[in-house]
Amino acid sequence: MTAVTLPLNRTTRLRVPILPFALLAAALLPGLAARTVLLNEPHALLLGESCVFAIAGLSLNVLLGYAGQISLGQFAFVGVGAFTTGLVTGVHDLRLPWFAGLVAAAGAGALIAFLVGLPALRLRGLYLAVVTIAVAYAASESLFTVTRIGGGSAGKVIPPPYLGTRALSTAVDALAIGLVLLVLLLQMDVNLVRSRLGRAFQVLKSDESVAASFGVDVAKHKLIAFTLSGAIAGVAGCLDGITYGTVTGGTFDYTHSLALLVIVVLGGLGSRTGIVIAAFLTGIYPSLLIAVFGEGIRGWDQIINAGLLLVTVAFQPRGFAGAFREAAEHRRMRAGGESPLPPTRPNLPDLGRPAGMPVPRRTRPGTAVLEARDVSVRFGGLQAVDGAGLRVDRGTIVALMGPNGAGKTTMFNVISGALSADRGTVHFLGEDVSSRPPHQRAALGMGRTFQLIGLAKDQSVYENLLMAQHLAAPYGVLSALTTVGSRRWERELRTRADQTLDGLGFDRFRATAVGRLSHGQQRIVEIGCCLVTSPELVMLDEPSAGMSPAAAEDLAATLIDMRDKLDRTVLLIEHNVPLVLGTADELYVMDAGRVIANGEPMDVVQRPEVVRAYLGEVVA
Amino acid sequence: MRGPGVIQVIALGLISAGIYALFALGVVLVYRGTKVLTFAGGEIGTAALYVTAFLVTDHGLSWGVGALIAVAVAAAAGALFEFALVRRSVDADPVVTSILTVALAATILAIELNHFGGSPKQLKPPVHGGVNVDGLIVSPVQIAAIVVAALLGFGLQAFLRRTDFGLAILAAADDPTATRLVGVRVSRVRMTLWAGSFALAAIAALLVEPTVGVISPGYASRLYLGGLAAAVIGGLDSLPGAVWGATVLGLVQAFVIRYLRVDVGGLDFDVTLVLLLVALLGRSLLPQLRRRLSPPREAVA
Known part of the structure; x- marks a missing residue:
């Protein structure tokens, strides 16, 4: 094996620990500004309120911006946090210190989100929006x-936190606490995005089937996203409580949740900076408006915000941050000029099984890696697959051909678990996996690609290679949020991604969004993502579709490399007859849901029933 | 047991159900045609009430004429929304369009709050008196709501299945490109759906309002939640399902409020939330349950 040189100069950056400095500044600045009369109490209250909205915005961003799930009742969770703080710290309640209230607020927000999300997130679709x-x-x-919870019409009194014996009861104090919390949560957000959790959110937002093929338990991760979002909203609620001192139920209604949506969408979904800026701007500008245009304009800010939301969703769904990024990319592309040739003949790196994944049960050459028996699937009135079966032996390339609508992709989906069959079994490496969900089959060593490219297209090539290694870094939620215990895994992941990039010859495209590559290039990245965890079985759905003949020839060589150099087993759906004849050891032909022929490829393609299936009856 | 009897509770439940069903039909109509969930119906309904109040209370038109104009305005707003925003969205994804309807609702709500936030508007009912059902005076308008909801629920279903235009709606939802190729103007079909959905929301709000008489910002949104929930409980893509969902929701709410003796406000919302969660849980678990109950796979030799 040739030594792989790691492009270290790109990945190592001078790291300055900004977090401690940012925390110190957040804690001290409001007090200093107040002493030098730059900040009075009403202004501090306004900024404190913006802090609440910024943190609540971050909570919605985790859910909507990262995981793509909509909550229209996010402020209810903020309210839960506020009243929980009251119940835990209140003088007529538990009288615990403020910090206990903060923890309880996060916990209560998380708990309610979990309970609500458990039934609502098992299904695809917008159900969560209605439920919230x-x-x-x-x-x-x-x-x-x-009354016990909300304190009745007078509202719930939230006692201020104490620093020693000093009560932090002014708006300036609350602002300082708010800024500290905001900095901490921003750091947590950064950690989240760079973790397996954040990547799992991104890929499931992009396509749930692709996420499952990368080994992401989709329902579980949607639930984690919502629970996390509830916890952060709870923190916002706790801050809201100490900022105002008294909270009433009416401030957490549907209207406020809509206002939060404005902030998150205008700032830019998925952009923490954009959202924080939007939170402070929408908090501050109404007062500026009144200062400039007089009292008559009071209340118009909400109309302006909602109108902006309407226009933004329709014409710039990525918000200001998205517009900003697009402009930057345009500039870079114009500056770039050079358009490098697309590499189509990758040198596949032999990576071995990642340390974090179970080693697949080894099978002897010649024994079955995959065996599907008597599979039937019905879609309403259409019998898509009708008692079909196939067997893939270790170390072979098996091709599946058939006219459009023959049921090939349905068969693929049954094998990978994306679809459950009405009848029939699937055995993988000697184990019956028929009732296992797709992400578990991926963990067992089943890799697959999709007809229409199974990648997160708005993410970079490098990010996709990391996403595909979801299973290879088995650290938990807390590690993802704090980076404690995740660094070792992340280092391994990045090494593998670098090696794959090098092997594929995609080094200069590492930061390019996958959607900007040509179809053929995307296909190679997809194959790279599939191989990066070294699956035992590689399933390719029409890999040569949309490729030029020359590229298809390169693909044939790549397939043979997979078998001979990497010792992988390959199952592919293909229409390209020369490609199949040049690579496959065995060929199955499907028509109308049944396997009509299988055997040695050259022999099978000449059989009359196969010719008939493709060309129809010969008319005399 | 004292207090209102079972018959009265059922009547109260059906009255709510009629309103929920009308809103739910508007939700299902757009969902079936475009896979978009519309969240704007509540505010469209409230806005229609303000328009009616403007025409009837402020300018002395008769209730019927005012209501008719309000429904027409709502339908026009639906068509305009589709034409000016939905169709021109850069991201034609159903989820994005759904958020677009939230944005529309937020915009209308902000305008309502700004213009009428301080002073509730009055709107007199079109008719007085009503039928005595077990001690409950049911207004003719409420009866009309129930009848209209039931008729539309099952009538629209027949319309979708039996008429060319109805089939075009269903086809456009399944495969817009293929539908366009056989000569159907998909954009016009969609425009009609949005107009119909918004008109239904206006009708729903107009039929509930006479029994209350006072309009405030966001007034119909709380009822619209019932419509959304009814649509989801009914399976989201079935018009009769929406009517049944509304009936279940209305009845369970009425019974819980009557017989669950706790001193908590807003019980109807709690019921809505719980029923929604139960319905979703059922939908996700049913297929698994069915598979488990089905005869075991034949052993393969």
Whole structure:
């Protein structure tokens, strides 16, 4: 094996620990500004409120910006945090210190989100949006009206935190606490995005089937995203409590949740900086508006915000941050000029199984890696697959051909677990995996690609290679948020990604969004993502579709490399007959849901039933 | 047991159900045609009430004429929304369009709050009196809501299945490109759907309002939640399902409020939330359950 040179100069950067400095500044600046009369109490209150919105915005961003799930009742969770703080720290309640209130607020927000999300997130679609509106109303009209919780019409009094014996009861104090929390949560957000968790969110937002093929348990990760979002919203609520001192249920209604949506979408989904800026701007500018245009303009800010939201969603869904990024990219592309040739003949790196993944049960050459028996799938009135079966032996390339609508991709989906069959079994490496979900099959060593490219297209090539290694870094949620215990895994992941990039010859495209590559290039990246965890079985769905004949020839060589150099087993759906004849050891032909022929490729393609399936009856 | 009897509770449940069903039909109509969930119906309904109040209370038109104009305005707003925003969105994804409807609702709500936030508007009911059902006076408008909801629920279903235009709606939802190729103007179909959905929201709000008489910002949104929930409970893509979902929701709410003796406000919202979660849990677990109950796979030799 040739030594792989790691492009270290690109990945090592001078790291200055900014977090401690940022925390110190956040804690001290408001006090200093207040002493030098730059900041009075009403202004501090306004900024403190913006802090609450910024943190609540970050909570919605985790859910909507990263994981792509909509909550329209996010402020209900902020309310839960505020009233929990009251119940834990209040003088007529538990009287615990403020920090306990903060922890309890995060916990309560997380708990309610978990309970609501558990049924709502198992299904695909916008159900969470409807459920969270119900949460918004049930919270503000019912739960928070209970006197014990919401304090009745006078509201709930939240005692200030104490620093020693000094009560931190001024708006300036609350602002300082808010800024410290904001800095900490921003750092946590950075950690999250760079972790397996953040990558799992991104890929499931992009395509849930692709996420599952990377080994992401989709329902579980949607639930983690919502629970995390609830916890952060709870923190925002705790801050809201100490900023105002008294909270009432009405401030956490549906209207406020909509205002939060404005901030997150205008700032830019997925952009923490954009959201924080938007939170402070929307907090400050109404007062500026009144100062400039007089009292008549009071209340117009909400109309302006909502109108902006309308226009933004329609014409710039990525918000200001997205517009900014697009402009920067345009400039870079114009400056770039050079358009490098697309590499199509990758040198596949032999990476070995990642340390974090279970080693697949080895099978002897000639024994079956995969065996599907008697599989049937019905879509309404259409029998897509009808009692089909196939067997793939270790170290071979098996091709599956058939006219459009023959049921090839359906068969693929049954094998990978994306679809559950009405009848039939799938055995993989000697184990019955018929009732296993797709992410578990991926963990066992099943890799697959998709007809329409199974990658997160808005993410870079490098990010996709990291996403594909979801299973290779088995650290938990807390490690993802703090980076404690995740660094070792991340280092291994990045090494593998670098080696794959090098091997594929995609080094200069590492930061390019996958969607900007040509179809053929995307296909190679997809194959790289599939191989980066060294799966036992590689399943390719029409890999040569949309490729030039020359590129298809390169692909044939790549397939043979997979078998001979990497010792992989390959199952592919293909229409390109020369490619199949040049690579496959065995060929199955499907028509109308059945396997009509299988055997030695050259022999199979000449059989009359196969010719008939492709060309129809010969008319005399 | 004292207090209102079972019949009265059922009547109260059906009254709510009628309103929920009308909103739910608007939700399902757009969902079936475009896979978009619309969140704007509540505010469209409230806005229609303000328009009616403007025409009837401020300018002395009769209730019927005012309501008719308001429904027409709502339908026009739906068509305009589709034409000016939905169709021109850079991201034609159903999720993005759904958020677009949230943005529309937020915009209308902000305008309502700004213009009428301080002073509730009055709107007199079109007719007085009503039918006595077990001690409950049911207004003719409420009866109309139930009848209209049931008729539309099952009538629209027949319209979708039996007429060319109805089939075009279903086809456009399944495969817009293929539908366009056989000569259907998909954009016009969609425009009609949005207009119909917004008109239904206006009708729903107009039929609930006479029994209350006072309009405030965001007024119909709380009822619209019931419509959204009913649509989800009914399976989201079935018009009769929406009517059944609304019936279940309305009845369970009425019974819980009547017989669950706790001193908590907003119980109807709690019921909505719980029913929604139960319905979603059922939908995700049913296929698994069915598979487990089905006869075991034949052993393969």
